Amino acid sequence: MAHFAQLNDSNVVISVNVIADADCLDDNGNESEAIGIAFCKSLWGSDTNWKQTSYNNNIRGTYANPGSTYNPSKDKFIPPSPYPSWVLNSDDNWESPLGESPEVDKYSWDESAYQADNTKGWIKDDFA
Numbered sequence: 001m002a003h004f005a006q007l008n009d010s011n012v013v014i015s016v017n018v019i020a021d022a023d024c025l026d027d028n029g030n031e032s033e034a035i036g037i038a039f040c041k042s043l044w045g046s047d048t049n050w051k052q053t054s055y056n057n058n059i060r061g062t063y064a065n066p067g068s069t070y071n072p073s074k075d076k077f078i079p080p081s082p083y084p085s086w087v088l089n090s091d092d093n094w095e096s097p098l099g100e101s102p103e104v105d106k107y108s109w110d111e112s113a114y115q116a117d118n119t120k121g122w123i124k125d126d127f128a
Contacts, residue, residue, distance in 0.1 A: 001018045001019070001020065001021060002018070002019050002020070002021055002023070002024045002031070002036050002052065003016055003017070003018055003052065003053045003054065003055055003063070003064075004016070004017050004018075004019060004036055004037065004040050004050045004051070004052055004053065005050065005051050005052075005053045005064035005068070005070070005077070006040070006044065006048055006049065006050055007049040007050070007051060007070055008049075009049075010069075011049075011069055011070040011071070011072065012067065012068070012069050012070075013064045013065060013066050013067065013068045013069070013070065013077065014066060015066060016053060016063075016064055016065065016066070017040065017044075019036060019039060019040065023035075023036065023039040024036035024039065033051075033052045036050075036052055037050045037051075037052075051064070051070055051077075053077060060075060060076045060077050061074075061076030061077050061078070061092060062076075062077055062078075062079055063077070064077040065079065067079075067080040068080060071092075074092070076092065078092055079094070081094050082094055082109070083096070083109055083111045083114075084111065085097050085111060085114050085115070085118075085121070096109055096114075096121060096122070097114070097118070097121070098114070098119075098121050098122060101122050102122055106124060106125055107122040107123060107124055107125060108122075108123055108125055109121055109122060109123075110122075110123040
């Protein structure tokens with residue numbers, strides 16, 4: 001099965017649709033994104049915008065989900081920010097403005113705490 005992300009005019013993913021591999025094959029039996037896009041347009045309208053995505057993250061960074069943004073200059077999908085204060089680093093990963101968690105799996109990000117005092121944000125989990 002092939003997965004195709006439908007993009008709005010701002011390159012934000014609005015849906016991801018699955019089509020049969022056979023609907024993406026050229027005359028030689030090779031998978032073709034262009035053919036898959038043409039098939040998607042035949043189903044959902046010629047004015048729609050599509051990019052292939054990989055459920056296994058084999059192409060374009062991460063699997064596209066609604067709310068992700070397609071970055072054409074990097075030819076990859078960027079997931080939405082998990083919190084308003086987080087920034088995208090040079091590897092296109094979201095990180096907190098305070099860096100990594102003090103101890104993985106023992107702290108959670110608290111956006112309200114950060115907004116109230118920008119020296120705080122990582123809060124120790126009660127169960128940790």
